[in-house]
Each structure stands twice: as C-alpha cells, then as structure tokens.
Amino acid sequence: MKRNVISVVIITLLVIGLGISVFFNLMPTETKKEELPTLPKPELAEGLRGKQFGIDKNIDETTIDKYLNRPDSVYRDMRMLKDPGNYEAIGGDSYLSGFIKGFEVVPYPLLVNVSGLPEEVGDSYTGKTLYTEKDGKYTPNYEESLSILEYYFPKDKNIFLICGGGGYAGMTKNMLISLGWDEDKLYNIGGYWYYEGDNKVQVKREKDGKDVYDFYKVIYHDIDFDNLTEISDEE
Amino acid sequence: MKNKKVLIAIITIIVILVVGLVIFILTRPEKPIKEDYTGEKFTLDAAYYNKGEYLEKDKDEVLKLLEDKASFLLFTHNDYCTMPIPSDTIFQKTMDKYDIDVIKLSFAEFKETPLYDTVKLAPSFILIENGEIKSYLRADKDEDYDRYQKEANFESWLNSYVNLTK
Numbered sequence: 001m002k003r004n005v006i007s008v009v010i011i012t013l014l015v016i017g018l019g020i021s022v023f024f025n026l027m028p029t030e031t032k033k034e035e036l037p038t039l040p041k042p043e044l045a046e047g048l049r050g051k052q053f054g055i056d057k058n059i060d061e062t063t064i065d066k067y068l069n070r071p072d073s074v075y076r077d078m079r080m081l082k083d084p085g086n087y088e089a090i091g092g093d094s095y096l097s098g099f100i101k102g103f104e105v106v107p108y109p110l111l112v113n114v115s116g117l118p119e120e121v122g123d124s125y126t127g128k129t130l131y132t133e134k135d136g137k138y139t140p141n142y143e144e145s146l147s148i149l150e151y152y153f154p155k156d157k158n159i160f161l162i163c164g165g166g167g168y169a170g171m172t173k174n175m176l177i178s179l180g181w182d183e184d185k186l187y188n189i190g191g192y193w194y195y196e197g198d199n200k201v202q203v204k205r206e207k208d209g210k211d212v213y214d215f216y217k218v219i220y221h222d223i224d225f226d227n228l229t230e231i232s233d234e235e
Numbered sequence: 236m237k238n239k240k241v242l243i244a245i246i247t248i249i250v251i252l253v254v255g256l257v258i259f260i261l262t263r264p265e266k267p268i269k270e271d272y273t274g275e276k277f278t279l280d281a282a283y284y285n286k287g288e289y290l291e292k293d294k295d296e297v298l299k300l301l302e303d304k305a306s307f308l309l310f311t312h313n314d315y316c317t318m319p320i321p322s323d324t325i326f327q328k329t330m331d332k333y334d335i336d337v338i339k340l341s342f343a344e345f346k347e348t349p350l351y352d353t354v355k356l357a358p359s360f361i362l363i364e365n366g367e368i369k370s371y372l373r374a375d376k377d378e379d380y381d382r383y384q385k386e387a388n389f390e391s392w393l394n395s396y397v398n399l400t401k
Binding site for chain 2: 046049
C-alpha cells in the first residue's frame with residue numbers, strides 16, 4: 001500500500017514536471033519583438049529642398065514622428081546650443097530654441113569648418129574641429145577624429161539628421177558619404193523650423209519679458225579637443 | 236548657259252537656307268521659360284514701385300497690410316543653419332530692373348501670420364493681391380527650382396502675375 005502511494009506520488013510529480021516542461025518549451029523564450037516598419041530608401045525631395053539641401057522626400061519634418069524610437073536608428077540634431085554667427089542679422093535666432101524628442105545634439109561646426117554663410121551672419125564657430133574641409137575633401141585633424149564620428153554616427157544604424165533649416169544636416173550627410181558611410185542609411189529630414197509634430201521639446205521660454213533657454217533638456221555631445229591627439233602637418 | 240543659271244539659283248537657295256539656319260541657331264532661346272499663369276495681371280500698391288529694395292518688416296506690420304487688403308510682394312527667408320541660397324540676390328536683380336520694393340519677413344515671424352496656413356516652407360516669394368495670396372514659390376517643387384535660381388525664370392514668373400511697371 002505504502003509502495004503504491006509512493007509510486008503514485010512519483011508518477012504525479014513526473015507528470016507535473018513533464019507538463020511544466022512542455023508548457024515552458026512551447027512558450028517563446030522572450031516576448032515577441034514588434035516588427036519595425038521598413039524604412040523607405042533615402043530619396044531627394046523635389047526643388048530647392050532636395051537639390052540645395054539634400055532633404056529627404058519621404059522622411060521629413062512632416063513624417064518623422066512615424067520613425068522615432070527605432071532601435072535600429074540614431075537621431076542627431078546638428079545645431080549648436082548658441083551659434084556664434086550673428087543670425088539675428090538675417091532675422092533668425094542663434095540659439096537652439098527647441099528640438100524633437102529623441103534627437104541628440106552633435107554640433108556640425110565641431111565636426112568640420114563651416115564656410116559659405118551669408119555675409120551678414122559673419123563667422124560661425126571658428127574653433128577646433130575634427131576635420132578640415134577643402135574643395136570637398138575632408139582631412140582629419142586628430143587621430144581620434146574617425147572613431148568619434150563612428151561613435152556618434154554608427155555605420156550599422158540608420159542615421160536621421162536634422163538642424164534648423166536643413167543646411168547643417170545636409171552638410172553632415174555629404175561629409176559622412178564622402179568619408180565612406182552608406183548613403184542608403186542617411187536621412188536629412190530637414191529643419192526643426194518646419195516641424196509641427198507631437199514630439200516638440202521646447203527649450204526657449206520667456207521669463208520676466210526676456211528669452212531664457214532650458215538647455216538642460218538637451219542631450220548635448222561636446223568634444224574635448226584638448227584631450228585628443230593632434231595630427232601634425234608633417235605627418 | 237541655262238544649266239549654269241540653274242546651278243547658281245540652287246547654290247543661292249542653299250546659301251540662304253544655311254544662313255537662315257545659322258541665324259536661327261544663334262538667336263533661339265536656350266530653353267523656353269514656362270509661364271504657368273496666363274490670367275489677368277495685378278498691380279501692386281503704388282508705394283512699392285519705388286527703389287528696388289527689401290523692406291524689413293515684422294509680423295505686426297505685415298498683419299496690418301493684410302488687414303488693409305494691400306497688394307505687395309513678400310520674401311520670407313529661413314535662417315540659422317542654412318547655407319546661403321542666392322535666391323534673394325536673384326530676386327534683387329528683377330527688383331532693381333523695375334524698381335520694385337519687396338517686403339522681407341523672417342520665417343519665424345512669418346509663422347505667426349495667416350499666410351503660414353498656405354505657405355509652409357521657406358524661402359518663399361509670395362505674391363499678395365488685396366490681402367490674399369495670389370501665388371508663391373515652393374521650395375519643394377521642381378517646377379519652381381529655376382525660379383529661385385535663375386533671374387530670367389524668376390522675372391518671367393513674376394511678370395506673368397504682376398504688372399512690373401505702374
């Protein structure tokens with residue numbers, strides 16, 4: 001009798017164990033990942049936007065909200081927090097007044113020398129840069145220049161670029177393509193000035209009749225040039 | 236003798252044809268300029284047939300003009316990180332030619348006017364008749380690209396809508 005009870009208990013335990021095993025084996029080991037919608041291939045917009053700035057036709061200020069928060073992508077805003085150029089002279093704002101949630105700021109003027117700005121604006125940032133551009137050729141100024149670029153703009157990800165009007169973003173795209181990035185992963189989505197979506201993060205606000213800027217909201221990537229190894233001209 | 240006359244006549248005709256062809260090739264327009272508007276032109280308010288200058292205005296001044304049903308030309312430009320687009324200098328050449336003043340408004344201010352309901356991108360050149368938009372250049376349209384970039388195309392487009400002289 002006692003032996004029968006033990007046998008029944010053992011068999012019951014075995015059946016329960018088997019059941020649990022089958023149950024967990026049939027369950028997926030991790031929650032099924034949501035399929036990411038396929039990105040349209042980069043394609044230039046019509047007119048001035050495409051031809052002058054290289055802004056994308058399919059993913060731009062009006063559609064970017066559909067493509068935010070993708071793990072296969074990075075989002076970069078190419079403006080400075082405060083650009084030394086006198087943009088007020090052309091009715092603009094030298095400060096970064098807002099951005100799209102998810103975009104991190106990597107200022108284009110720290111990557112390469114900026115040229116060709118309107119005369120009234122004067123010089124933009126004229127300090128140290130990772131690269132020097134001359135006649136469309138980009139020469140590194142530091143041994144770490146390429147590694148830093150690859151860190152900010154990982155080659156295995158889609159890269160969404162924006163700035164104020166589309167200019168710095170277009171210049172960044174040209175630079176990366178010139179340095180070997182896959183142009184099918186680079187999207188210049190245009191300018192924050194034209195964005196009216198649901199992911200605005202306001203930086204500029206008014207306090208006591210004056211404009212103040214909440215830059216603490218911005219994820220800002222600075223470059224500490226003093227810690228980099230300069231490439232001398234003799235090399 | 237008769238054959239000689241015939242020969243001279245043939246050579247003369249060939250020379251005339253060749254000369255005509257050369258003149259045609261040398262004088263034909265490089266590329267026909269598309270004029271997309273053939274309706275009735277409008278005249279700007281008299282004050283704008285003046286010096287061929289850009290007049291810097293703020294949004295309140297432009298709102299007043301719209302309220303007063305004024306007829307004028309407006310250039311709205313983008314700023315900050317943009318590359319210099321020579322479109323304002325292209326427009327300037329036509330303005331100089333006809334001494335027409337154009338109102339200039341930054342895009343930031345422009346966005347706070349009802350004009351922004353229609354014109355969503357800068358830079359743009361906007362024709363306003365009696366306080367309403369008659370036409371404007373679109374930065375996202377191929378057909379307007381040459382109008383931003385080439386003086387003759389801009390002038391032709393403007394001339395199709397606006398009386399360039401009083």
